[in-house]
Amino acid sequence: MEAHTATEPEKSRQPSAHDLEVLSRQLGRPVRDVVEIPARCVCGNPLVAATAPRLGNGTPFPTTFYLTHPVITSAVSRLEAAGLMNEMNERLTSDEPLAAAYRAAHEDYLAARAGIGERAGIGAVPEIDGISAGGMPTRVKCLHVLVGHSLAAGPGVNPLGDEAIAGISEWWTADRCYCDGAWDTAGEAPSRDLSRHGPQGLPDIVGRPAPVRKTSRSPETSQ
Numbered sequence: 001m002e003a004h005t006a007t008e009p010e011k012s013r014q015p016s017a018h019d020l021e022v023l024s025r026q027l028g029r030p031v032r033d034v035v036e037i038p039a040r041c042v043c044g045n046p047l048v049a050a051t052a053p054r055l056g057n058g059t060p061f062p063t064t065f066y067l068t069h070p071v072i073t074s075a076v077s078r079l080e081a082a083g084l085m086n087e088m089n090e091r092l093t094s095d096e097p098l099a100a101a102y103r104a105a106h107e108d109y110l111a112a113r114a115g116i117g118e119r120a121g122i123g124a125v126p127e128i129d130g131i132s133a134g135g136m137p138t139r140v141k142c143l144h145v146l147v148g149h150s151l152a153a154g155p156g157v158n159p160l161g162d163e164a165i166a167g168i169s170e171w172w173t174a175d176r177c178y179c180d181g182a183w184d185t186a187g188e189a190p191s192r193d194l195s196r197h198g199p200q201g202l203p204d205i206v207g208r209p210a211p212v213r214k215t216s217r218s219p220e221t222s223q
């Protein structure tokens with residue numbers, strides 16, 4: 001809290017207990033290793049969670065910015081389903097200014113992650129040096145990652161994340177609160193460790209799907 005700067009939003013980057021509960025409700029699972037809330041709804045609820053670059057169990061984790069707001073995640077999924085990533089990837093091969101801006105976004109991502117790691121007291125994570133997320137610096141593999149980065153960094157940093165945000169304006173815009181009814185607010189917040197991370201932004205470095213909780217499933221057990 002002592003590191004207050006003029007560019008800070010009106011709410012703290014530091015996740016409160018309430019933030020963590022809202023995140024677990026937004027995602028339908030408990031959150032782990034969230035160290036900052038880099039983007040918030042106008043009402044104050046989290047839009048993006050920042051995960052530590054090294055998880056509590058020691059695993060390096062390159063995907064720093066995780067989009068959590070269900071209204072935004074589903075809107076971005078619509079863009080993905082409509083084939084926007086293919087179109088972006090084609091443009092990245094032919095539009096050099098765009099490709100350069102996207103490379104710069106990759107560098108910004110790495111610098112932002114280093115800052116988050118530093119503030120969280122984690123320090124350098126050499127295993128993921130130069131590795132960002134979402135397909136950066138040359139490809140688009142996950143629009144959610146790019147939108148999470150754009151929301152965290154603000155406009156003008158990630159050109160393709162900014163484009164995706166513009167592309168979902170029919171469903172979500174930054175100036176309005178879309179939280180009401182967007183997730184279950186009744187009952188207990190999810191507390192079982194169902195999975196560490198969802199399909200969004202699987203850590204490429206691991207080269208395999210994110211760990212899923214092993215459960216002994218018997219056919220007669222309903223989920």
Ligand SMILES: [Zn+2]
Nearest residue numbers: 041043177179
């Ligand atoms: Zn809201």
